Amino acid sequence: MNKEFINLTKENLYDEHLCCIIRSRKPHKGIDAKRQWLLDRLDEGHVFRKLDEKATVFIEYAPLETAWVPIIGDNYYYVYCLWVTGPHKGKGYGKMLMEYCMADAREKGKSGICMLGAKKQKAWLSDQSFSKRFGFEAVDATEDGYELLALSFDGTVPEFARNVKKPAIESEELTVYYDMQCPYVCQSIERIRQYCEENDVPVSLIQVDTLQKAKELPCVFNNWGVFYKGRFQTVNLLDAAGLKRILKK
Known part of the structure; x- marks a missing residue:
């Protein structure tokens, strides 16, 4: 398997498929809004990495300090989404994307990676059983069953904001x-x-x-x-x- 991945940049953002299930050649309000949101985030270190074709195969993550989530921590990456769907499942793409994020985090001296999970798997959240195979563990939880999953490189852990x-x-x-x-x-x-x-x-x-x-x-x-x-x-x-x-x- 010799598939190539690309990262979205300001230069290619408006030419690349955003990897969600939406398929439309016409202007789409949601896709336009997503592109603008991403454009404003890229200078903050936000990463959107995708398979180089029109497919739902991507990972999206950012430094926790600038991630739009009520989670507190120092020097972590936060994974918003990791999706592989349809005929691309079972080919190792999810593993490749997660390993890319982990390598990027280590190269940049991050303390670890975190993501939102739940005691019971919920739709619109990445598969937490998959992330736990890489060493992610629940490090915080809410009273209604949501969990903060983290892979720590140095023993530190992030936490939900008190208001959560x-x-x-x-x-x-x-x-x-x-x-x-x-x-x-x-x-x-x-x-x-x-x-x-x-x-x-x-x-x-x-x-x-x-x-x-x-x-x-x-x-x-x-x-x-x-x-x-x-x-x-x-x-x-x-x-x-x-x-x-x-x-x-």
Whole structure:
């Protein structure tokens, strides 16, 4: 197998496929927003590495200090996504991408790598059983079952911000925190907005548009977080069925 990988740069960002499942030759609001979000992150050391073809085979990570997640730690990388889907599964690409991230971290003298996980595997989170084969371990947890997984090179570990440990907000209405990192976010927000308008459901849609806002969020976050009746519900993007299940609680 002689497949080549490439890293996105300012020079190739607008020419390369972003590796999510979206397939469209027409302008796509979510993809355009993702490209802009990435453009603003690349100077911060953000890495998006992908198979050099139109496929869902990629890893995306950043220095924890500039990663848009409410996690605290020094000198770590944070892995947002590691995806291999469809006919490309089972060919060793995930292993190659993780090993690239690990080698990059060691070369840059990082203390380790961390990522969001959960005691029970959840959709829209990378396969934690896969990461644990590389030595990742749970180093922190929330009361509702989410875990911070870390591979430490020097014995130090990151932790969730204090505001994440018992996720709750004062508002009782449906509340969604989101940023523009994921191309699916735009359509998910529009779907929720439309459903709530048609069914007279009060909703607050709060865009996380700065690093500070991301670090101060009241819940675990990988680009999306949902509250209802003051309680945290999920990091999963919502379709109509998922939204209805939450509103019945």
